[in-house]
Amino acid sequence: MRKFLFIILFCMFYLPPLSAQEAGNHHISWSVPAQLPIPDGADAQPGVAGASAGMHQQVLLIAGGANFPDGMPWEGGKKMYHGDVYALDQNMQWAGAPSKLPFVFAYAASVSTPEGLMCIGGEDENGARSSVFLLQWDAGTKTVRVKNMPLLPQPLTNASAALAGNTVYVAGGENATATVNTFYSLELSPGAEWKTLPPLPQAVSHAVTVAQSNGERTCIYVAGGRTKNVSGISKLHNSAWQYDPKTYRWKRLHDIPSPAISAGSGVASGATYILLFGGDKGEVFTQIETFNARIAKAATGEEKQRLQAAKLPLLTAHPGFSKDVLLYNTVTDTWARIGEIPFETPVTTAAVKWGDNIIIPSGEIKPGVRTPQILKGTITRKQFFSWVDYTVLALYLLLMIGIGLWTSRHQGSTNDYFRGGQKIPGWATGLSIFGAKLSAITFIGIPAKTYASNWTYFLMLMTIIMIMPVVVRFFIPFYRRLNVTSAYEYLEKRFSYVSRCMASLLFLLLQLGRMGIVLLLPSIALSVVTGIPVTVSILIMGVVSIFYTVLGGVEAVIWTEVVQVIILLGGAVLALILLPLNMGASAGEAWENITANGKLTMLDFSFDLSSPTLWVVLIGGLALNLTVYGTDQTVVQRYLTTKDERSAVNSLKLGAWMTLPSTIIFFSIGTLLYLFYQHHPEKVNIALDAQDTIFPWYIVNEMPRGISGLVITAIFAAAMGSLNGSVNAVSTVFVNDFYRKFFPNKTEKNYLNAAKISTLFVGIFGTGIALVMAGTGIVSLWDQFNTILGLFTGGIAGLFVLGIFTKRANAFGAAAGLITSGICQYLVFRYLDINLLLYALTGLTSCAVFGYLFSLAGGRPKNLAGLTVYKS
Numbered sequence: 001m002r003k004f005l006f007i008i009l010f011c012m013f014y015l016p017p018l019s020a021q022e023a024g025n026h027h028i029s030w031s032v033p034a035q036l037p038i039p040d041g042a043d044a045q046p047g048v049a050g051a052s053a054g055m056h057q058q059v060l061l062i063a064g065g066a067n068f069p070d071g072m073p074w075e076g077g078k079k080m081y082h083g084d085v086y087a088l089d090q091n092m093q094w095a096g097a098p099s100k101l102p103f104v105f106a107y108a109a110s111v112s113t114p115e116g117l118m119c120i121g122g123e124d125e126n127g128a129r130s131s132v133f134l135l136q137w138d139a140g141t142k143t144v145r146v147k148n149m150p151l152l153p154q155p156l157t158n159a160s161a162a163l164a165g166n167t168v169y170v171a172g173g174e175n176a177t178a179t180v181n182t183f184y185s186l187e188l189s190p191g192a193e194w195k196t197l198p199p200l201p202q203a204v205s206h207a208v209t210v211a212q213s214n215g216e217r218t219c220i221y222v223a224g225g226r227t228k229n230v231s232g233i234s235k236l237h238n239s240a241w242q243y244d245p246k247t248y249r250w251k252r253l254h255d256i257p258s259p260a261i262s263a264g265s266g267v268a269s270g271a272t273y274i275l276l277f278g279g280d281k282g283e284v285f286t287q288i289e290t291f292n293a294r295i296a297k298a299a300t301g302e303e304k305q306r307l308q309a310a311k312l313p314l315l316t317a318h319p320g321f322s323k324d325v326l327l328y329n330t331v332t333d334t335w336a337r338i339g340e341i342p343f344e345t346p347v348t349t350a351a352v353k354w355g356d357n358i359i360i361p362s363g364e365i366k367p368g369v370r371t372p373q374i375l376k377g378t379i380t381r382k383q384f385f386s387w388v389d390y391t392v393l394a395l396y397l398l399l400m401i402g403i404g405l406w407t408s409r410h411q412g413s414t415n416d417y418f419r420g421g422q423k424i425p426g427w428a429t430g431l432s433i434f435g436a437k438l439s440a441i442t443f444i445g446i447p448a449k450t451y452a453s454n455w456t457y458f459l460m461l462m463t464i465i466m467i468m469p470v471v472v473r474f475f476i477p478f479y480r481r482l483n484v485t486s487a488y489e490y491l492e493k494r495f496s497y498v499s500r501c502m503a504s505l506l507f508l509l510l511q512l513g514r515m516g517i518v519l520l521l522p523s524i525a526l527s528v529v530t531g532i533p534v535t536v537s538i539l540i541m542g543v544v545s546i547f548y549t550v551l552g553g554v555e556a557v558i559w560t561e562v563v564q565v566i567i568l569l570g571g572a573v574l575a576l577i578l579l580p581l582n583m584g585a586s587a588g589e590a591w592e593n594i595t596a597n598g599k600l601t602m603l604d605f606s607f608d609l610s611s612p613t614l615w616v617v618l619i620g621g622l623a624l625n626l627t628v629y630g631t632d633q634t635v636v637q638r639y640l641t642t643k644d645e646r647s648a649v650n651s652l653k654l655g656a657w658m659t660l661p662s663t664i665i666f667f668s669i670g671t672l673l674y675l676f677y678q679h680h681p682e683k684v685n686i687a688l689d690a691q692d693t694i695f696p697w698y699i700v701n702e703m704p705r706g707i708s709g710l711v712i713t714a715i716f717a718a719a720m721g722s723l724n725g726s727v728n729a730v731s732t733v734f735v736n737d738f739y740r741k742f743f744p745n746k747t748e749k750n751y752l753n754a755a756k757i758s759t760l761f762v763g764i765f766g767t768g769i770a771l772v773m774a775g776t777g778i779v780s781l782w783d784q785f786n787t788i789l790g791l792f793t794g795g796i797a798g799l800f801v802l803g804i805f806t807k808r809a810n811a812f813g814a815a816a817g818l819i820t821s822g823i824c825q826y827l828v829f830r831y832l833d834i835n836l837l838l839y840a841l842t843g844l845t846s847c848a849v850f851g852y853l854f855s856l857a858g859g860r861p862k863n864l865a866g867l868t869v870y871k872s
Contacts, residue, residue, distance in 0.1 A: 028325065028358070028377040030342055033092040036062070036362055036372040039084070042069075047362045047370030048082060052110030053350040054117035057137045059095060060088040060352060061117045061144065062361045065370075066106035072368040074308075074315055081106050081124045085144045087137060088359075088374065096142030105129060109161035109170055109209075110350050113188060116147065120170055121156035128155035128175055132186075150193050153184065160209035160225075164218045164245065169197075169211070171222045172204040179203040179228045183243070201241060201250050203227050206348070208266035210274050215331040215452025215691060219244050221253075221274060223328070224261030226282075232293035236260030236282035240328070256326065257335045259283070264322070265351035267358055269379065271691040272452070273684065276326040277360060278345035288314050288367070318366040321347050329681055331452050332674060333597075336681035346371055356687070379687045385530040385700060389709025396567065396713045397544050400560050400720070404548025407556040414751045417553035418485050418732045419640045424555060426647035428562050429638050430654030435561035435568070436634055438662065440522035440719035443568060446663075447695040450670025451677075454601040456612045460837060461663045463621030467629060468656040472649050474804055474869060475630040480645040481866065486736040487636040494803035494867045496811035497741070502818055503796045504737040507633055510793060511726045515766030518722040520773045521692070522715050528688055529696045530712060534774050541720050542767030549724040550759045554641060554732075557724045564717035571714030572665050575695075578703055579672040583679060590675050599671050609834045620837030623844050627797035629656070634729040673698060723766060731759040794843020795821035801844060802851045807868055809851055812858030817851020824850075 038045045048065025055061070063085040071077030083101035088094060108122025108129070116134035123129055132149040152170070159173025170184045181200040186192055200222065207225030211218055220243040226234045238260045240253040256276070264279025291311035298304035323340040346363020358377040365371045415421060449457060478490055488507070492500035523537035532540075548556045583590065594600055604613040629635055629652065639648040673694055677684055685697050699711045735755050740746075746754075795818050802809045802817065824846040825839065834842075855861070864870075 027380045028339060029380065030375060030377050032343065032373045033376050034088060034094070034374040036086060036374070037094055037098060039098075045372040047372040048106070049346070049348040049362070049364035049370050050106035050108075050122070051349060051362055052105075052108050052117060052119040052122075052135075053352050053359070053361045054110050054112035055352060055354060056112065056116045056135065057139055058090055059137045059139075060354060060359055060361070061135050061137060062086045062088070063101070063110075063117065063119060063135055063144075064105045064108065064122065065362065067370045068368050072315070074312065074368070077368070085135060087142070087144065088361075092374075092376070099144040101144075101146065105131075107157045107348065109156075109159040109173070111161040111163045111168055112352065113163055113168065115188060116145075118149065118161070118168060120161055120168075121152055121159055121173065123157040128157040130155040150186065153194055153196065154180075154182070156180070156182070158205040160207050160222070162209045162211040162220055164211035164220060167245075169209065169220050169243075171209045171220070172200055172207055172225065174205045174228065179205050179226075197243075198248055198250060201252070202237070202239065204237060206263040207237075208261075208264055208276055208279075210266050210268050212268040212274050212330050213272050213691070214242065214244075215272055217244075217246060219330070221328075221330070223256060223266065223274075223276060224264060224279060226260075226262040232296060233286065233289045236262045236280070236285065242330075254333050254335060257337065258322070258324065258326070261322070261326075263347035263364075265347075265349055265360055265363075267351045267353040269353065269358075269686045270684075270688050271693075272330045273686045274328040274330065275351075275358070275686065276324075276328070277341060277351055277358075278322050278324065278347055280321050280347055284314055284318060315367045320344050320366055321364075327681065327684070327686060329677065329684060332678035332681065334678050334681035338682055338686075341375065341377070343373065343375060344371060346373075346375075385532065385712070386705040386709070388706040389530075389700075389712065392706060392709035393713050393716065396717065397540065399563065400544055400548055403560050403563070404551040404556045407548075407552030407559060413748050414485070414735065414755055416555070417752055417755050418637065418728075418736070420553070420555040420558065422641060422643055424558055424641040426642050426651040427654060428558055429642050429648070429651035430658070431565045432558040432561040433629075433635055433638050433651055433655030434658045434662075435565040435718075435721050436638065436725045437628065438565065438568065438718060439518055439722040440715045442666065443572070443715055443718045444522060444525050444692050444695055446666040447670035447673055448692045450599075450667045451673040451694055452691055454599050455667055455671075456602060456604055456617065458602050458663060458667055459614070460612075460617045460621035460624075461659055463618060464625045464629065464656050464659045467622055467625045468652060470626065471630045472652060475636075475800070476639050476648050476652065477645060478804065478867075479636055479639055480648060485637075485640065486733050487631055487633050488733065488737055490867075491799055491803065491814070494864070495799075495809070495814040495861075499799060499811060499814045499818070500737060502815065503799055504733050506793070506796055507733055508730055511634070511730045512762070512765060512769065515723055515726050515762075516769030516773050518719055518726070519767065519770035522719040523770070523774070524690065525693045525696050526712065526715060528685075528690075528693050529700045535771055537716075538767060538770045538774065541716060541723065542763065542770065545720045545724045545727065546760060546763035546767070549727050549763060550756050553755070553759075554637060554728050557728050558638065558641065560724065561721045564714075564721040567710070567717045568714040569662060569665070571711035572662070572669065574707060575669055575699065575703065575711055576665055576672070578707075579669065579676060579698075582702055583672070583675055593675060593678070594671055599674055609838065612835055612837065616835045616837055620835065620839075620841050623794065623797070623841035624837060627793045627840050627844065631797045631800045632793065633733055634725045637729055637732055669695065676702075723763075727759055727763045727766060730762045731755055734758050734762075794840040794845075795825065795847040797840070798844040798847025798851065801848045803867065804869055806852060806855075807864060807870055808861065809855045810858050810861040813851045813853070813855025816854040816858075817847045817849075820850040820854075821847035 036045045046067050048067050051065035052063045066079050066081045068077040081104035083104040085099040104124050105122040109120040111118050116136035118134050120132050121129050130152040134147040136145045156173035159170050161170045166188050168186045181203040183197045183199050184194045185197055186194050204225035208223045210221045223240040226236045228234050238256040238258050242251045260282040261279035264276055266276040269275050295304050295307045323345045325339045327336045327338045344365040346365050349363030352359045356379050360375040488500045488504045491503055519538050523534045526537050527534045606613050642648045699708050739754050821843055825843050828842050
């Protein structure tokens with residue numbers, strides 16, 4: 001046994017981590033699965049440049065384009081524009097014969113939309129076009145329909161476009177005379193017209209425009225391109241810009257690590273990454289344009305011929321365009337070269353994201369030369385978890401099972417099962433209170449949120465400490481004095497069983513939905529970095545949690561949470577220690593960096609209710625945590641497991657004060673992740689679609705094997721802690737608020753059996769919900785969790801406030817207030833643009849205010865002795 005433990009410890013501390021580069025997280029496999037079909041009557045397909053490309057109905061559409069079928073332009077060949085539309089299906093087979101448009105075009109901005117491939121502007125033999133149309137694939141007839149859209153405000157060619165939400169944005173381009181800096185948008189709704197937005201900071205055409213999240217919201221990114229000058233020699237750019245649709249402002253980003261990038265292509269990838277492919281770096285292009293300018297100014301035909309002869313080798317011996325694949329991280333504002341395309345890389349084409357594939361169809365590979373090839377790059381999703389990591393996880397799961405078996409020896413009544421016989425030490429209950437709300441969503445979500453933004457949510461978590469005196473003074477005494485098992489028993493004593501029933505049902509619905517989320521979201525994050533399938537993660541956490549919760553009741557819940565808190569905080573501290581060691585920057589450089597970029601911003605004194613300003617965070621956080629720590633059965637139940645009120649109060653104080661160091665740890669991890677990936681931009685994973693996976697990805701790829709298993713185990717622990725707390729609380733509410741009420745004369749053994757059976761079924765249901773939801777994508781764990789919590793629990797807290805702090809409130813007013821609060825919450829959510837933290841406040845306030853007003857018309861309340869804060 002000692003030898004086995006030695007081997008495990010050796011592997012944990014001496015085996016190096018599997019680095020991101022070793023793991024191949026940027027591996028893109030390139031191939032040529034198809035070529036454009038040969039036109040009827042032709043011997044070969046020369047390919048086209050400037051074609052529009054995009055997705056509709058899971059078919060890739062490639063439309064228009066131009067080429068020189070009769071010879072190179074310096075040989076007298078004439079540019080020909082086309083109106084063919086090719087459709088490529090998921091099997092990389094051409095679907096049907098090419099469709100023929102009633103017009104020809106090329107060099108239009110193109111973007112995939114739910115309604116079809118939108119082609120914007122472009123040109124034909126007569127110059128730039130202002131037409132905009134959708135190409136829609138008809139799977140039944142295997143043909144393409146054309147739907148005209150509102151015309152551009154001016155003709156544009158060589159512009160670029162992106163779709164963000166329901167809005168198409170078009171940047172730059174060229175009109176009949178010059179390169180422009182125009183910036184337009186069009187909402188995809190009936191009757192919408194193009195809007196003129198703040199112009200690009202520089203006039204540019206042939207740029208790459210991509211919509212991608214900056215970590216908080218979707219922005220528009222414009223990179224590279226070129227600008228025509230009066231001299232005839234264009235200026236090529238390596239600049240990059242960000243447009244924020246919320247603030248209507250442009251922001252200069254770090255330059256592309258290349259002399260210039262013009263006419264390249266790009267796509268958004270993962271949660272916050274942009275990939276740029278190829279492009280013209282300008283060395284040969286500038287020489288060619290210089291010759292063109294000199295030829296145009298040549299005084300004699302002899303000089304002109306001499307210059308044309310000197311230019312000819314630049315055209316015929318052109319080396320081709322850049323093959324670089326560049327990665328941009330929108331959060332850290334950093335670029336990295338992560339590979340190259342092993343084929344001749346086309347320009348003046350569009351890259352299209354198609355699942356895990358990137359398609360670059362046709363395009364120009366040398367001056368005048370097109371390629372018919374369809375390039376496909378497949379992003380591989382590799383995950384890495386060593387046998388040492390699996391061993392650590394297995395040992396933890398066995399420990400949880402052992403705790404369940406140990407605590408099951410003490411179950412003789414529902415008092416033991418739901419309140420632990422009121423003999424659990426206050427310190428253990430305090431750790432459990434802390435662990436009950438320190439979910440895997442917190443463990444993963446807070447570092448991810450801080451990595452992407454700053455510390456503005458820090459004070460929201462500190463409101464737990466601020467609200468603690470109120471809970472200690474006004475809530476815990478009521479629960480202990482009335483000797484309740486369910487928090488909602490108070491509502492029946494104060495108002496009526498109707499109020500108790502309504503609050504209990506809301507709690508049950510919330511927890512049943514929450515159980516699925518707390519299992520699903522960590523499982524998704526773990527799956528993409530460990531390779532453990534989502535369903536397997538859900539089943540492991542669900543089955544083990546159900547096992548020990550059914551056997552041991554709340555005592556098993558509390559003691560397993562004690563272990564889980566130790567593991568979780570231990571893992572977080574390890575990450576906090578190891579992150580700076582791998583940073584690659586001095587403390588002075590790191591401090592200057594994070595302060596210059598506002599990564600430590602905590603106080604925002606503006607009065608914007610839609611953003612996490614100081615007022616929103618404080619007021620919303622106080623309301624939310626009053627709801628959680630004052631009325632949530634998952635927490636209230638723990639107040640009832642100690643021997644007396646003083647122990648219950650001390651347990652809350654311990655749990656609340658532990659929030660301070662833990663919050664500092666988690667927010668610090670997020671800031672350090674930002675610094676790490678800013679100094680090592682190549683180590684991110686372009687295949688990770690959720691921002692919340694950034695911390696698990698670091699854990700698995702940068703921490704020593706075994707240590708990474710321990711920290712990943714902490715995520716499992718946090719998810720299981722959230723699940724078992726909810727399962728036991730739901731069982732408590734079901735048995736005490738419903739089963740006992742409708743079957744009052746059963747034996748204690750019957751109630752205990754009902755408790756265990758309900759715990760089993762609730763656990764199975766929660767696990768089943770998570771499995772059903774496994775195919776659902778949720779962008780932000782943190783926002784989703786708090787939105788649900790705030791929307792549906794604020795009204796319950798309002799009932800308690802109404803009952804404890806007023807004497808006039810009655811049963812009718814309480815029920816009417818809760819119903820009205822639900823209506824108000826829907827209207828607020830539907831029509832008001834407020835931050836998610838305020839939902840708890842609006843729910844609490846509306847229930848309390850309307851409940852009191854309705855009570856004025858509902859008669860006098862019943863005897864209130866000992867049920868309010870007032871003595872009489």
